[in-house]
Amino acid sequence: MNELFTRGRSAPGSRSITVMMQEEGEQIGRFKVRGLMRELELVSKQPGSHAYKKATVERPDIPNILNREFDVEAPNQVWCGDITYIWAQGKWHYLAVVLDLYARRVVGWALSEKPDADLVVKALDVAYEQRGKPQGLLFHSDQGSQYASRQFRQRLWRYRMRQSMSRRGNCWDNAPMERVFRSLKTEWIPTTGYMTGQQAQRDISQYLMHHYNWIRPHQFNDGLAPAKTEEKLKTVSGIS
Template identity: 45%
Template structure:
């Protein structure tokens, strides 16, 4: 496929995730589907500074990189020194076994780091912790786990997804048991408002419905679908365009703007093309909106050898996957929030898409795994 080219806008967006929104380079690169080295190169010698605007990118010198590496190593050595001092002090206090001392030190430091510094296998420590909790009420633990999942997953999981998430975490729990645990924990999935659509059967004069609701796709980067929705802010409406890969239901392209025009949907598709490896013949499905029917958008598809497919007029079921995503987005993220401006809404929506929906949220069409994990499993087993 050759080397991928990224636009300056995409680079600024990627750098902003680290410099302005506080993500690590590893986490941001994974969410965007790019290499860490590329992201570090775009960042240059810039460091995260609260409120600092993202400006031009430049490569850092070898000396600057060496200094950063040495500073990082100094911080690690200082932390190891503090851990050993705390470990020794707790032992002198007669806290108990070394495992109990690690448990106390874990309140201030990550357990993995403490175990490494004091020379204790993490598996041995975690096995000891498991034995310590053996006498506790399993029911009460499950209820607390359900409450934690409920908060972590934005109050969106019903009994079906709750039972699946508990199973992923090592608890064999059926749907009925999950429902009872949710009732005991006082948690309930957030109820979303429904909308009734008028169904019509008019076909598009631009492109036929080539997808024909064949949403069960077995290969990635062959069938994409997109649409536009709107989000209210105190600055006015912000429009969001997305592109989903029907194989994993992962959001692979996105763009926001104060105008719902052709350039908005082109930008979303450009992001998808930059972050994914595609081949000629890729199909892109959408509704019959004017931005997707424009001559500029059709020309863009032809230049990239993308086959266009369109839903029948007024038939939202022909693009049900994207419609369902928007319903989930507004139920779990946007809700009734009153964003101050487009920048705040953009940051919140992008965090939901890249860090939660793609990376953590279970999806039934992805074998009850997060989309990113489902794609990675496909790569590992190929």
């Protein structure tokens, strides 16, 4: 216990310290830990705020075509995209994900130290290649500057995709993406983040492309995982 409290003036939060000490066999509660931290003048070290900001200007040139019509008839008709932040290697990293709305399957993702247009373009490129280069689909996102950038819009044009954007400040216009990130953060990512960016890459890939797509039951699919729902569609329709 003494070693834990003599490493310096910065420390994890009282809850994290309590859990660590209890795992080592110490009988101690959070209030006792808080008292010890005050006595030793230890300050909880918390992650700083993430860098990207929400849109402050409406984009009337990119309408909300999807308009919460989240039920679609087949794969590769409507994709959604969004960005969230992940704590790794002592700083924020940014995760962009592309979701096929038909069965809520993750079809592309990218992780970067910068929340820029390159990040969302990379996630889109991965999805485009993995799904056999589909055309004519609708891509929906929030009004983040990355999705409104010339670089991203040119990529959509090259792939013959239409663009739709949520209304400013209305997270429910992209609710399926919010649910993916909520599941990822509450079910999988360690509360203290990742030690390295490489560890984050491996672990997030394992969750999105394997656990979420193939194993985790999804309420939208009546308990079937997204990838298995698509497999069932192929069996029923005879699609190869």
